Amino acid sequence: MSAPRGFQHGVDMRVQIAGIEFPNPVLAASGTFAYGIEFEEIVDLDRIGGFVTKGISREPLPGNPAPRLIETAAGMVNAIGLQNIGVEAFIAEKLPPLARCKCPVIVNVFGFQLQDYLAVIRRLNDTEGIAAYELNVSCPNTHAGGIAFGVDKASLADLVAHARHYSRRPLIVKLSPNVTSIAAMARSAESAGADAISLVNTFVSLSIDIETRRPRLTNVTGGLSGPAIKPIAVRMVWEAAQAVKIPIIGMGGIATAEDAVEFLLAGAAAVQIGTASYADPRAVEHIGSSLAQWCSRHHIAKVSDLTGGMQTGRE
């Protein structure tokens, strides 16, 4: 007899975030899992915790010219440039087949002006089959001279408050790690109405080919992800968890169940897997099931009991 949905290896793997029940806390991260449906033949979409689509904008975007992705020590740097098919094609082509999958589908939304974000949200509000929106605030705000929404507290609060007003679905705000105080940004998102926050997005970086003396990416700079960023990401999740009461979804370099446990102990209610899916397209499924085994071995009956369980030794 198979275990009821949400139970694996005798462990209750279900987590609740912003009113959504996830069958387990391991989700696929935006930009590394296409629109989700492309993974249907490789990954059992009914067994994973959920996934976040590639970022969706008002109009289609071709992305940056190649090279736009390079490997670095323990990670990679990408400057994909938010390539996507745009909200109308997403609704027409990707959303209908996604109705087949049982796990929650989160749509990542971005724009270059406040109105772009709101247009995508308002258009998606009319559709079925979406559990929540994740706002990518790491985009250059063209009204603020190209400074990312997510690095300025006032721009972030303004964006989140407007998005909250128009959104008919839970709103997860994905914070940029390229800030001095992640706690201040987390508080700003929470006070403006975010239902949850996710972090971290990639770290701005630069890699140079010393022979040609040129940047390795056509875009010059890109975002660093993968195991190289994990300890910084865990620290940021912990700081954010001290600062807010809303749930946190943690990510950054997770490649094993043990990595995921670190994020949960730091205060995350769930995690996302990004770069690891490049090495193993089934990483999300594998990490979810290993996490259940880890909990079973450690006599943890409910995975949600791990959240915030770090002991600093200063208690």
Ligand SMILES: Cc1cc2nc3c(=O)[nH]c(=O)nc-3n(C[C@H](O)[C@H](O)[C@H](O)COP(=O)(O)O)c2cc1C
């Ligand atoms: C190739 C690539 C594309 C990405 N595209 C997006 C995106 O469209 N929107 C977004 O919010 N994050 C995007 N990200 C960031 C990831 O979702 C994740 O926050 C980051 O990579 C850290 O997790 P990881 O170390 O597990 O990859 C992208 C990351 C990569 C590597």
